[in-house]
Amino acid sequence: MYDVVGHERAGALLRAALAAGRVHHAYLFTGPPRVGKTTLASAFVRALNCANPAGPCRLGLGEGTPCRPCRLIARGIHPDVRAIELPEERSKISYKEIEQLQAEVALRPLEARYKCYLILEAERLSDTAANQLLKTLEEPPPGVVLLLTAQDAEALLPTIVSRCQEIRLAPLPAAAIAAHLQQRYALEPHAAQHLARLARGRIGWAVEAAAQPEALQRRDQALAQLRQALQGGRLERLQLARALADQWTAHAQVVRETLRLWSEWVRDALRVQLGLEQRVVHADQLDALAEVARRLEPPHLRAALATLQRAVEDLELNANPRLALDVALLALPTGWRTPPAPGSESPARRA
Numbered sequence: 001m002y003d004v005v006g007h008e009r010a011g012a013l014l015r016a017a018l019a020a021g022r023v024h025h026a027y028l029f030t031g032p033p034r035v036g037k038t039t040l041a042s043a044f045v046r047a048l049n050c051a052n053p054a055g056p057c058r059l060g061l062g063e064g065t066p067c068r069p070c071r072l073i074a075r076g077i078h079p080d081v082r083a084i085e086l087p088e089e090r091s092k093i094s095y096k097e098i099e100q101l102q103a104e105v106a107l108r109p110l111e112a113r114y115k116c117y118l119i120l121e122a123e124r125l126s127d128t129a130a131n132q133l134l135k136t137l138e139e140p141p142p143g144v145v146l147l148l149t150a151q152d153a154e155a156l157l158p159t160i161v162s163r164c165q166e167i168r169l170a171p172l173p174a175a176a177i178a179a180h181l182q183q184r185y186a187l188e189p190h191a192a193q194h195l196a197r198l199a200r201g202r203i204g205w206a207v208e209a210a211a212q213p214e215a216l217q218r219r220d221q222a223l224a225q226l227r228q229a230l231q232g233g234r235l236e237r238l239q240l241a242r243a244l245a246d247q248w249t250a251h252a253q254v255v256r257e258t259l260r261l262w263s264e265w266v267r268d269a270l271r272v273q274l275g276l277e278q279r280v281v282h283a284d285q286l287d288a289l290a291e292v293a294r295r296l297e298p299p300h301l302r303a304a305l306a307t308l309q310r311a312v313e314d315l316e317l318n319a320n321p322r323l324a325l326d327v328a329l330l331a332l333p334t335g336w337r338t339p340p341a342p343g344s345e346s347p348a349r350r351a
């Protein structure tokens, strides 16, 4: 449906609304990370504006030439379609960005049937931005469709949720993911099934891992380093800090990404501690995350997260990278709990 893997029910619902001319002025796509929220929302934006009545045009290789609106939307350059997407280094969508969106919303479309605004990760709207967005949701100009994505509707203002039609996306069955990887990426059945299992229902993750196996390896390496640092002493931590600082001169971006990855992963471990496994971003890492969640207390994990985020900020502010990284790695919590070795005496008896 809509050139999207899975999510048949959601696709059918959107298609029916369009066919009946009953398009809502706002949709909220919810579901776990990388499950296909943005992909389905973008396909719907194309369906809303496609020149082909049976649209949207398919975009895959060997699917023929897509119409002009579909082509422009897919390339992110349609004049009446805009996405608000937060860069990784910022944590909130600002009031200013929503204010600017509102100024644009009020103008007539240049060529589209529906002016469309995607607000990705709407849970990251600042409070003032969310309140401002509410004004547009309350009185939307005709022909404007707002499409929000979020992991969970509960993370948004209830007043925002109540003005959107929610489209809930569930993790896909592993068999559907494996079939797609075999068809589209020509993976061997065994490799496709392996990745599909690791993906835990997140098709986007599986596709990325299939397309870039090296990226997955780099990520695994970086995460192994973090686990070692959390368990290790001063020496291991300083060595890792030095290795990163040496990388900084030539590959600052790699170091930034490593720190962001680490923050994201620690945030995942906190989610596991709270029993929110469904919302974990690195779902294939659940075993390693569960171990960290067991070995470190919640305050230690929160401290680790704060430390890593501060390091990202310090580096952005042009702090001395060697110093910033030394400080960050040494400030990681040291409360790693080692379970007693089998057969050893319990501390109570030894005392």
Ligand SMILES: [Zn+2]
Residues within 6 Å of the ligand: 049, 050, 051, 052, 055, 056, 057, 066, 067, 068, 069, 070, 071
């Ligand atoms: Zn089209």
